[in-house]
Amino acid sequence: MIYFDNASTTAVLPSAAKAMYENMTNIIGNPSSLHTLGLRAEQAMNDARERVARAMGVNAKNIYFTSGGTEANNTAVIGTALAYKSRGMRVVTQVTEHPSVTDSFRHLEELGFDVTYLPVDEFGHINIKTLENAVDEKTVLVSIMYVNNETGAMQPIEDMVKAVKGKNKNCRFHCDCVQAFCKHKLPSNADLISVSSHKIGGPKGVGALYIADGTRVENLHFGGGQENGLRPGTENLAGIVGFGAAAEISSQNIAEKAENVSNVKAELLKLTEILPDVYVNGACDSPYILNMSFLGVRGEVLLHALEADDIYTATSSACSSKQKNKLKIVDLLNEGRGESALRFSFNADNTVEEAVCVRNAVLKHIPMLRKFQPR
Ligand SMILES: Cc1ncc(COP(=O)(O)O)c(C=O)c1O
Numbered sequence: 001m002i003y004f005d006n007a008s009t010t011a012v013l014p015s016a017a018k019a020m021y022e023n024m025t026n027i028i029g030n031p032s033s034l035h036t037l038g039l040r041a042e043q044a045m046n047d048a049r050e051r052v053a054r055a056m057g058v059n060a061k062n063i064y065f066t067s068g069g070t071e072a073n074n075t076a077v078i079g080t081a082l083a084y085k086s087r088g089m090r091v092v093t094q095v096t097e098h099p100s101v102t103d104s105f106r107h108l109e110e111l112g113f114d115v116t117y118l119p120v121d122e123f124g125h126i127n128i129k130t131l132e133n134a135v136d137e138k139t140v141l142v143s144i145m146y147v148n149n150e151t152g153a154m155q156p157i158e159d160m161v162k163a164v165k166g167k168n169k170n171c172r173f174h175c176d177c178v179q180a181f182c183k184h185k186l187p188s189n190a191d192l193i194s195v196s197s198h199k200i201g202g203p204k205g206v207g208a209l210y211i212a213d214g215t216r217v218e219n220l221h222f223g224g225g226q227e228n229g230l231r232p233g234t235e236n237l238a239g240i241v242g243f244g245a246a247a248e249i250s251s252q253n254i255a256e257k258a259e260n261v262s263n264v265k266a267e268l269l270k271l272t273e274i275l276p277d278v279y280v281n282g283a284c285d286s287p288y289i290l291n292m293s294f295l296g297v298r299g300e301v302l303l304h305a306l307e308a309d310d311i312y313t314a315t316s317s318a319c320s321s322k323q324k325n326k327l328k329i330v331d332l333l334n335e336g337r338g339e340s341a342l343r344f345s346f347n348a349d350n351t352v353e354e355a356v357c358v359r360n361a362v363l364k365h366i367p368m369l370r371k372f373q374p375r
Helices: 014-026 034-058 069-083 100-108 128-134 157-167 237-250 252-268 299-308 329-333 350-370
Strands: 063-066 090-094 116-118 138-144 172-176 190-198 209-213 279-280 289-296 343-344
Touching: 014 237, 034 063, 034 209, 034 237, 034 279, 063 069, 063 157, 069 100, 069 138, 069 172, 069 190, 090 100, 116 128, 128 157, 138 157, 157 172, 157 299, 172 279, 209 252, 252 289, 252 350, 299 343, 299 350
Parallel strands: 090 116, 090 138, 138 172, 172 190
Antiparallel strands: 063 209, 190 209, 279 289, 289 343
């Protein structure tokens, strides 16, 4: 099997699975209980918090566990906007965010906020001057992702934070780093950062939100006061422990891993030289994601042809593949290319040999599929 769909999810690392199993079989307490069993559970959770924080390069006291990247994004966008609405009801984002961000801004619109959706160019990049112009004294929040999940386009977040703060020092900046965590160094100056466990070799259904000191976020859930009241509810302890174990391992040697993955990606990029009418969609910034259109062949058809060879890819992000009427990001960048787009996404263990194998499989399928699918 060749798995090139790591932006959708990753296989759980053996050390993360082991840590979860040991936690589930040995630690029976509720982290909020006052007795020794509760304290042991709390200790396991705090160890995991330390590990995730270290991998993010932040302080553990600023980490709040959530049910995943989606909840971290919902909380960051809606919770921060609500916390500061007395200062102003203007918020800014951009058009190629993950739906967990975009739909949070749609919700803010319904609540009466004035939302600016910044455009991107054909590479998926935002003009920093356009961003700066969109911020005024009433803007309370900007949310811009670091690595785009469909195209791998990256934004210069640290420069963007500086530009935004230069315009309005009180404006908060949130960055969705779900596709960047453990792959790229995270921005050091964002006020809020979202990450997710299942993109880095941890279990599904757990994530974290980093909130800088001095940034207020209103809680969207109500209950027993866990996670400082921001995310009440008994914690997913085994999931959190698995997340901590995965973060510790996956955050090591990121530069070396990125170089290896660049070589994997380069093999697939050769397809643009070998086959006619093959295009790269968006900027090829992150080595971990490659989105290509093979004109004349529907992405879904190529995906299933490759699947028959035990090769796994994606036509778009896993979340938007379920939202039939959503415009694909590729179509926003290059209209007409979305239907024939296929996303290859890698992890540190993928090899050049696997890429050569996938390239040969594509070379085998495309001429035949093009014959049968009229343009
Ligand atoms: C950029 C980005 N943000 C947020 C999410 C949502 O994360 P989760 O699946 O943990 O809810 C994803 C998942 O695909 C993503 O790629």
